[in-house]
Amino acid sequence: MSLWYFLSVFLHIVFSAFWIGGMLFLPLVILPEIKQHPDRIAILYKTGLKFRFYGWIALVGLLTTGLLNMHLRGMPFTWAFFSQNAYGILVSWKLLIFTGILLVSGTHDFLFGRKALEELQVSDNKNFKLLARWSGRINLLLALVMAFLGLVLSRGGTI
Numbered sequence: 001m002s003l004w005y006f007l008s009v010f011l012h013i014v015f016s017a018f019w020i021g022g023m024l025f026l027p028l029v030i031l032p033e034i035k036q037h038p039d040r041i042a043i044l045y046k047t048g049l050k051f052r053f054y055g056w057i058a059l060v061g062l063l064t065t066g067l068l069n070m071h072l073r074g075m076p077f078t079w080a081f082f083s084q085n086a087y088g089i090l091v092s093w094k095l096l097i098f099t100g101i102l103l104v105s106g107t108h109d110f111l112f113g114r115k116a117l118e119e120l121q122v123s124d125n126k127n128f129k130l131l132a133r134w135s136g137r138i139n140l141l142l143a144l145v146m147a148f149l150g151l152v153l154s155r156g157g158t159i
């Protein structure tokens with residue numbers, strides 16, 4: 001296996017650690033600590049926007065290094081491989097779930113999250129806050145499933 005392959009898997013792990021870590025850090029560390037802070041909404045807005053920016057870089061990085069992992073491991077990009085081979089079928093599941101992650105992230109980052117912060121500034125209404133919270137949780141769950149599937153892939157790809 002080439003140095004490029006190891007570098008690709010290394011970057012893949014760094015991107016997934018950053019993204020999953022960030023999705024755990026915000027609700028478990030930042031939110032509880034700023035609950036009573038007078039500038040709570042401004043801090044949430046600024047940290048949310050910053051994580052959104054780097055989060056999307058991580059998602060693009062995960063797709064790029066994911067496909068590179070396959071290529072550098074000599075896996076063919078054929079329908080037969082993605083539909084009949086155990087390793088290929090797992091990668092297909094990863095790509096399918098990843099599409100779901102992109103949809104949920106897009107809705108969370110550019111609609112629910114933004115609307116929730118606007119809502120917090122003007123009223124006690126919590127609708128978008130709940131939608132933002134649950135879409136964030138769904139994304140975390142999907143990311144953990146992706147990490148598990150990745151772990152299986154790296155060890156030969158059959159469950």
Ligand code: HEM
Nearest residue numbers: 016062063066067069070094098143146147150151153154
């Ligand atoms: C949220 C997105 C993703 C996360 C969190 C994630 C996470 C991981 C993790 C933790 C590993 C295991 C690394 C190891 O044990 O050495 C892995 C491996 C892998 N991932 Fe992903 N991944 C993601 C997206 C993708 C995508 C979109 C693809 C697209 C093809 C992909 C393809 C792979 C492949 C092929 C491997 C096996 C690498 C090897 O040959 O060892 N991943 N992934």
